[in-house]
Structures are given as structure tokens and as C-alpha cells.
Amino acid sequence: xxDQEIRNAGLKVTAPRVKILELLENSQQRHxxxxxxxxMLLAAxxxxxxxxxxxxxxxxxxxxxxEKHHFEDGHSVFELDKGKxxxxxxxxxxxRVKEFVDETIEERQQKIADELGxxxxxHDLVIYGKCLDDECDRKG
Amino acid sequence: xxDQEIRNAGLKVTAPRVKILELLENSQQRHxxxxxxxxMLLAAxxxxxxxxxxxxxxxxxxxxxxEKHHFEDGHSVFELDKGKxxxxxxxxxxxRVKEFVDETIEERQQKIADELGxxxxxHDLVIYGKCLDDECDRKG
DNA sequence: CCAATAGATGAGAAGCTTTTGCATTCAATC
DNA sequence: GATTGAATGCAAAAGCTTCTCATCTATTGG
Ligand SMILES: [Mn+2]
Ligand SMILES: [Mn+2]
Ligand SMILES: [Zn+2]
Ligand SMILES: [Zn+2]
Numbered sequence: 127x128x129d130q131e132i133r134n135a136g137l138k139v140t141a142p143r144v145k146i147l148e149l150l151e152n153s154q155q156r157h158x159x160x161x162x163x164x165x166m167l168l169a170a171x172x173x174x175x176x177x178x179x180x181x182x183x184x185x186x187x188x189x190x191x192x193e194k195h196h197f198e199d200g201h202s203v204f205e206l207d208k209g210k211x212x213x214x215x216x217x218x219x220x221x222r223v224k225e226f227v228d229e230t231i232e233e234r235q236q237k238i239a240d241e242l243g244x245x246x247x248x249h250d251l252v253i254y255g256k257c258l259d260d261e262c263d264r265k266g
Numbered sequence: 267x268x269d270q271e272i273r274n275a276g277l278k279v280t281a282p283r284v285k286i287l288e289l290l291e292n293s294q295q296r297h298x299x300x301x302x303x304x305x306m307l308l309a310a311x312x313x314x315x316x317x318x319x320x321x322x323x324x325x326x327x328x329x330x331x332x333e334k335h336h337f338e339d340g341h342s343v344f345e346l347d348k349g350k351x352x353x354x355x356x357x358x359x360x361x362r363v364k365e366f367v368d369e370t371i372e373e374r375q376q377k378i379a380d381e382l383g384x385x386x387x388x389h390d391l392v393i394y395g396k397c398l399d400d401e402c403d404r405k406g
Numbered sequence: 407c408c409a410a411t412a413g414a415t416g417a418g419a420a421g422c423t424t425t426t427g428c429a430t431t432c433a434a435t436c
Numbered sequence: 437g438a439t440t441g442a443a444t445g446c447a448a449a450a451g452c453t454t455c456t457c458a459t460c461t462a463t464t465g466g
Contacts (some may be wrong), residue, residue: 138433138442160424175445180424182443198336198390201423215384224382231374235393242364244355244395250338251391253375255384278462280414300453315416320453322414341452 135189142174146182150192150206157195157203157214157223197223197252213250217257275329282314286322290332290346297335297343297354297363337363337392353390357397 128147129139137143149166150158158166164179183204186192193207197216211232212225231251239246256262268287269279277283289306290298298306304319323344326332333347337356343363351372352365371391379386396402 140433140443142444173445177425177446178444184425196336196338215379215382217384218387224384226378226382228374228378231371234368234371234374235391238366238368239355239393239395242355242366243398244357244364244393245398246393246395247358248395249391249393251375251389253379253384253386253389255379255386255388258383258385278413280462282415313416315418317417317454318415324454 131191135185135191137185137189141172142178143182145170145172145174146179147186147191150204155223156205156225158205159201159203161201163204195252196250198254213252215253215255217259217262218254219256220259220262222257222259222262271331275325275331277325277329281312282318283322285310285312285314286319287326287331290344295363296345296365298345299341299343301341303344335390335392338394353392355393355395357399357402358394359396360399360402362397362399362402 128144128151132139132143132147145167146163149163149170153166155162160176160179160183163183164174164176167174167179183192183194187194187204190207192204194202194204195214196202197214210227212227213231215224215226216222235249236246268284268291272279272283272287285307286303289303289310293306295302300316300319300323303323304314304316307314307319323332323334327334327344330347332344334342334344335354336342337354350367352367353371355364355366356362375389376386
């Protein structure tokens with residue numbers, strides 16, 4: 127179960143950590159903010175402080191269990207690290223997020239970095255737009 | 267001069283607006299934060315509040331005079347809108363920023379959006395890395 | 407030019423997300 | 437079960453940005 131992942135990360139197995147990891151694994155939406163996690167915990171009657179949520183997510187990130195992204199709406203979102211790099215397209219109306227991988231884009235970025243004299247450490251590509259989902263306009 | 271650009275934007279021609287626009291046009295670095303602008307104004311003995319800097323930059327953005335970007339270090343950066351879209355590559359050590367345009371990447375993004383059912387409104391692509399500039403390690 | 411007025415400004419307070427300090431609690435180890 | 441360094445919750449603080457409001461000013465048109 128989750129215990130071992132937490133232990134492997136060099137962290138003590140505590141209720142907050144287990145709950146948060148479970149939550150990330152079972153959540154409907156892959157991409158959640160610290161506040162989202164906090165509210166989900168409250169809804170599940172877990173008495174865990176927001177500071178702890180931030181601390182745990184940061185530790186999970188350092189341990190490679192989760193990834194953190196900055197979408198344009200002010201706060202960061204976290205997702206389980208599934209090992210394979212991908213980028214995101216976000217609906218500006220309903221907030222839906224889809225993931226994609228495009229090898230051509232990846233190659234081009236490498237080429238650009240080479241030409242401009244940079245050694246890439248990472249990159250962030252987020253496309254913003256309006257999705258065509260039926261329920262898009264009905265959601266907040 | 268700048269007066270007309272400001273007037274065309276539907277804004278009154280005031281000292282803060284003229285100074286800020288001049289500053290953006292003459293600055294060494296194209297990409298500056300609100301705080302950068304504020305400090306430059308102080309250095310030029312202009313008594314302009316930080317709130318005004320934010321307000322003016324936001325108004326300039328709405329008027330299409332400047333563009334705003336979010337790099338990963340917390341604060342936003344502004345640059346004069348030169349009309350042609352471009353993306354950025356940022357040095358994580360010295361902060362240098364270079365711009366690039368890659369038509370292939372642009373096309374691929376459009377293709378991805380089509381496939382996933384999104385109508386693109388904008389996108390943000392930032393590559394982070396270490397630049398090979400001689401002075402890179404010597405700068406803050 | 408001056409008066410009237412809608413708009414702009416500066417200073418500080420407030421807002422929001424994220425981090426930190428600290429006393430208390432707890433998991434790991436023996 | 438006792439020991440101890442790590443983890444937690446809470447409240448305070450930080451960092452960036454926006455807002456409030458009393459004061460000031462650019463614009464206009466007389
Ligand atoms: Mn993702
Ligand atoms: Mn630029
Ligand atoms: Zn949508
Ligand atoms: Zn550099």
C-alpha cells in the first residue's frame with residue numbers, strides 16, 4: 127500500500143501522509159491544488175492543517191512522488207508523478223485539464239536550446255482555451 | 267512620442283504613465299517585473315507608488331501596449347508588446363531571458379488542440395535551463 | 407484662461423497563496 | 437514501554453498584488 131512508498135521516500139508513515147497520498151490516488155481530478163486537497167480532507171473528516179498539506183506535498187515532490195505545475199490562475203496544482211513527461215491543455219471556462227505528449231515539440235525545444243546556448247533543465251507548456259464539452263458552460 | 271500611445275489607449279496623459287512607458291522603451295532588459303519598474307523609477311527620482319506601477323502596467327496590458335508573463339520565480343514580468351508572438355527561454359542561474367519563435371511548435375499546438383477539442387485562446391511555453399554565457403555564474 | 411468633473415494618484419490596508427515558528431504530539435527504535 | 441528526533445496544528449508572517457479612500461490633476465468646454 128501507500129506506506130511503503132512513503133517509507134521509501136525517507137519519511138515517517140503518518141496519518142496525514144497516508145491520507146494525502148490515498149487521496150491523490152483516488153481523486154476524480156488528477157490535478158489538484160493544495161486547497162483542493164485540504165478541502166477533500168475536511169470533507170473526509172480528517173483534521174489536518176493546511177500547512178501540513180503544503181509541507182507534505184512539497185516533500186512528496188522532493189521525493190519524486192508528485193509533480194507541481196503552475197497554471198495561470200494563481201495557485202499551484204499537484205498530480206501524482208507517473209514517470210512520463212507530458213504537457214497540459216486547460217479549459218479557461220470549466221477548468222478541465224487534458225494531458226498530451228508531442229515528440230515533435232520536445233525535439234524542437236531541444237533544438238532551440240542548443241541554438242541559443244542553453245542546457246535545458248525543464249520546461250512548461252500550457253495551452254489555454256475553451257473546451258467543447260457539453261457541460262463546459264454549466265460548470266464553475 | 268509616448269503621449270499619443272497613451273491617449274490612444276483611452277488613458278489620460280499623466281507623468282507616471284509617460285515615465286513608465288519611456289522606461290519600458292529604454293530599459294536594458296525587455297522583461298521587467300513591477301518591482302523592477304518601481305525601483306527604476308525610484309532611481310530616477312520619480313515619486314511614483316508601487317500601486318500605481320501595477321495599475322498602469324495592467325492598463326497598458328489591457329490596451330495592448332504591454333504583455334505580461336508568469337515565469338516560475340513567483341512574480342510576473344512585463345514587456346512592450348511588439349505585436350509578434352514569441353516564447354521564452356530563461357536561465358535559472360543568471361535570469362537571462364531569450365525569445366524564440368518556432369512555427370513547427372505553433373502548428374503542433376494547434377493540431378493538439380483540434381484533436382482534444384479545444385479552441386485555443388493562448389499558450390505559455392517557457393524553457394528553463396542554464397545558459398552558457400561567460401558571466402552567467404557571476405550574476406545574482 | 408478658468409471652472410467643473412471624471413479620472414488618476416499615493417499611502418497604507420487588505421487579500422491570497424504559501425511558508426515559518428513554536429509548543430505539542432507521535433513514529434521509529436531499542 | 438521509554439527515548440528522541442521528526443511531524444503536526446495553529447497562528448503568525450511573508451511575498452506579491454489589489455483595493456480603499458482622501459487628495460490631486462488632466463481634460464473639456466465655456
Ligand atoms: Mn498532468
Ligand atoms: Mn518576450
Ligand atoms: Zn471547458
Ligand atoms: Zn545564465
